[in-house]
Amino acid sequence: MSEFTVRGRYPARFGEQEFETTVDAPNADVAEERVYTNFGSQHGLKRTQIDIDGVDA
Template sequence: MSEYTVTGTFQARDGWQSFETEIEAPNENVAEEHTLAEFGSQHGLKRTQIEIEGVDA
């Protein structure tokens, strides 16, 4: 599995907040899914409140 850097923004109480996170996944699509699941779980967000701007290996 490779390590991917996922960047984007999520909707916080005071507007949109940017983020950058490292995810270990077999491919870019799985890295995106793990990021959405992680932010949804940790911050109580729906997928529509998270915008992924890029996934880099």
Template sequence: MSEFTVTGRFQSRDGYAEFETSIDAENENVAREHTYAQLGSQHGLKRTQIELEEVDEQ
């Protein structure tokens, strides 16, 4: 497993909020899916409300 840093933004009441999170995943696609699931459950968002800008492996 590798560690990925995912950056992007999501819709909030005041417009868009930026985020950066670290995810342990097998590959870049799995890191993207975990990020969608994590932000969706924490903030009650749908995938269309989340914009992933960059996924970097560390």
């Protein structure tokens, strides 16, 4: 598994909140999916509310 850095933003109480997180995944697509699931469960967001700007290896 490789480590990917995922950057993006999501709506928070006082405007948009930017994030940058690292995820262990076999490829970039799986890393993006894991960010959707993690942020969705932690912050109560739907996939359409999370904007991913980029995934770097």
